[in-house]
Amino acid sequence: MNKAFHIDDVFHLEAAEWIRLNPLRPMSGTINWYNISEPIFHFNQPPGYFYFVAMVGAVFGFSEVPLHLAQAVISLLAIVYFYKLLCLFQKDFALTGTCFLALGPAFLVNQNLMIDIPILCLSIIFIYLLVQADEARNIYLASIILTFGLLLKYSLLPLLLVLLYAVLEKRKPHLIKALLIPAVALLAWAGLNYMEFGSSHMLGRPRNEVTLSLISNNFIAFILTTGGVAPFSLMFISAFQKVEKKRIVIAVAIGIAIFVVAAYVLVYGPVVRSIPYSLFWTIFAYNGLLVIILFFFAARRMVPDRKAVIVFLWGLAMGAFILIYSPFMATRHVLLLLPPFIILGGYVYRNTLPKATKASIGLTCFLGLALGISDWVYADFYRKAVPMALKHVPTNSKVWTTGHWGWQWYSKKAGMLFYEYDVSDPQAGDYFVIPEVIAKQKVSDNIVLEKEESISYSPTLLNFFTTAHFARFYNSYSYQLPWYLSVAPVDSVGVYRVSGVE
Numbered sequence: 001m002n003k004a005f006h007i008d009d010v011f012h013l014e015a016a017e018w019i020r021l022n023p024l025r026p027m028s029g030t031i032n033w034y035n036i037s038e039p040i041f042h043f044n045q046p047p048g049y050f051y052f053v054a055m056v057g058a059v060f061g062f063s064e065v066p067l068h069l070a071q072a073v074i075s076l077l078a079i080v081y082f083y084k085l086l087c088l089f090q091k092d093f094a095l096t097g098t099c100f101l102a103l104g105p106a107f108l109v110n111q112n113l114m115i116d117i118p119i120l121c122l123s124i125i126f127i128y129l130l131v132q133a134d135e136a137r138n139i140y141l142a143s144i145i146l147t148f149g150l151l152l153k154y155s156l157l158p159l160l161l162v163l164l165y166a167v168l169e170k171r172k173p174h175l176i177k178a179l180l181i182p183a184v185a186l187l188a189w190a191g192l193n194y195m196e197f198g199s200s201h202m203l204g205r206p207r208n209e210v211t212l213s214l215i216s217n218n219f220i221a222f223i224l225t226t227g228g229v230a231p232f233s234l235m236f237i238s239a240f241q242k243v244e245k246k247r248i249v250i251a252v253a254i255g256i257a258i259f260v261v262a263a264y265v266l267v268y269g270p271v272v273r274s275i276p277y278s279l280f281w282t283i284f285a286y287n288g289l290l291v292i293i294l295f296f297f298a299a300r301r302m303v304p305d306r307k308a309v310i311v312f313l314w315g316l317a318m319g320a321f322i323l324i325y326s327p328f329m330a331t332r333h334v335l336l337l338l339p340p341f342i343i344l345g346g347y348v349y350r351n352t353l354p355k356a357t358k359a360s361i362g363l364t365c366f367l368g369l370a371l372g373i374s375d376w377v378y379a380d381f382y383r384k385a386v387p388m389a390l391k392h393v394p395t396n397s398k399v400w401t402t403g404h405w406g407w408q409w410y411s412k413k414a415g416m417l418f419y420e421y422d423v424s425d426p427q428a429g430d431y432f433v434i435p436e437v438i439a440k441q442k443v444s445d446n447i448v449l450e451k452e453e454s455i456s457y458s459p460t461l462l463n464f465f466t467t468a469h470f471a472r473f474y475n476s477y478s479y480q481l482p483w484y485l486s487v488a489p490v491d492s493v494g495v496y497r498v499s500g501v502e
Contacts, residue, residue: 158317227288315340
């Protein structure tokens, strides 16, 4: 539970600390997440989750144990409601399907302070209410849950389409009023934005320029990321081979193979990057595309089932939104789509060979554990490296630092000054402590640095299945796998003395 703060955790922590002191101006604080400090409203997340972290921090302190325990409660709710949701579809598959989600790497590794587990939890509860919506009350409850989710992250906007379908499908015109709850909340939020900083946050957030290149690269990254965190496909492959005609199975297998080869050439050209890496790339791409295709096959078989249509729309709407609007892919994005993949796949559970099911569970648990431990060690390096680096700095020296993620939090708490490009004014004789690999601010060219010490991240077997090397598990592209095998150090921290300012 004492996992170090990691990746985007620090953004949420700093925003929460601001909100604790300024609850009526949640978007006006400043955070340095690139080269200089910028207002929170420049970033793309509403402050609902920041308030949650602020409340927990105000009561129990902004430290690892209480904040991760609070997140663990949300994770538990997600697991419980996913099990209950699966029971509404296939009771004999409910426990197995819950294991695929809760013990898999996407869920376990993302047990940080990021927003994705909370919105996963809310989306699962939302769908649970809609699926069992025999009463109008459940529609309104689902609408309220979705509204809370939208105030945590706009990624749940596609679920408005699912809510609309659930309302229209019941053919009770008065239920359309349920749509007013999120609509009024978002309008009120926009009004508060204009009062605070003069524009709408949701409409003014950073957007991708939608191009064919963006969609194709995001799609390739999406299938790679899905393939890297969905080993449960073994069970679905077994069922697919049993229930579909042989010619269809062969056609799907050949079609996927052709696509994977074409995608590889599109990304890397005719040159093979390396045999081991290319093998992993191919396996991830093949597995990811297979999971997506089997999702559609399962949906085709279950279209007459109202519950299945809701789940299908859930997966389709969220998937399209992520592909178009995500600036990059990450396992936390794919995590939001694993529940609909698993639920519809459960329809073929009874046609699966027992050995395939056991292999799927075993591989899911192994990858979840291996990557979870690896990520724990990776995050912990930056916590441990701060006091180690300061041992090599003379007492009473002014120490500057650059670097984001967990390093940003721990270095500030240790008294280092956070450098801002072309704003800060270091002098000769000051020191810089800089992680070499992670995202960090640029240091002005007129500052002359002399390296005096380096603290290395020593690789171990615990980090062999690595989520590191520029946080690949949180930052995937068509050319960067979500995880890989490595015995190389993932980072080091340099201690530099400012020898002069030109």
